[in-house]
Amino acid sequence: MSDIFQSVYQHLQFSAEDIKVIAKAHQKIEITKGSFLLKEGETANEYYLLEKGLVRAFVHDYNNNEITTEFFVENEIVIVPASLFQRNPSQETLQTVTDCVLWKISFEDFQHLFHSVPGFSEWGRLWFTTQVFSLKQKSLDIVTETATNRYLKLLKEKPQIIQNAPLKQIASFLGITDTSLSRIRKDLSKI
Template structure:
């Protein structure tokens, strides 16, 4: 079984047999730098587990500027939940920042396994709870932490982003200008 799938799907209620079933429904896929996994307006039909590379989520603001909403790194689940689960057009774009290897599972296969494997349902509940917590924490960080603190947190939690992602994308993710990010990097 693919190691990163085993890492992502770890839960005490998932047996080795369950993990093998899950793995059998994933397909290895690759995206080259700048290729889109999902474009704004499309309806997501799958999600991915990132084996290597970096993917970013972004939207266009009212002036058509790209605003990075998320970075996905190794072992992250690359997903736009609202589009996948509600079957609505995505407001976000998912784009490879660098060449990526991912493991894709279709919505239909996910649903089948979700209903069949009790441990997978429990894993999903825990994963979604963590995502809600993370989103809430990120919105609190924007209000309660300085730009420097947010940058240092990103540097600590996902250093590969600092090393591999263009500054303009990092700055928009942090909610600051490119020049502010350059100043912060000089001061640190």
């Protein structure tokens, strides 16, 4: 069994047997760089645990520019919650930035675990709470932090994004132009 299950599904209420049951509900898949996991307009029928690689979520703005809304790194859940849980067509597209190893779980299998594994619903509530806080912090950072500080924070917290994602995707995620990001990187290299 992969260590990713221990990492992602950390919860005091889970026994070793619970983790085995949860792991059995997932299917390992390997996907090449540039592949789509979910396209805008489709309804998500699964989510993924990212064991290896980098995935991004993006939308198109009113000028049809791609804007990266999220990066998913190893040991994170790759998901569009509104599409999966509300059964709505996704506004976002999920695409691999690198070759990836993922563990897929269907919505139906998730629902089964939710109702049959003690503690799974509590784990889910805690995971969602963490995601809400993270999203709120990102929103606050956009208006309270400089672009340089947002870049440095990303470099510190998720260096694999800086190492693997194209400049244009990183810039759109940070809410700046790729020219501004190039300038920031150049200025930081002088320090």
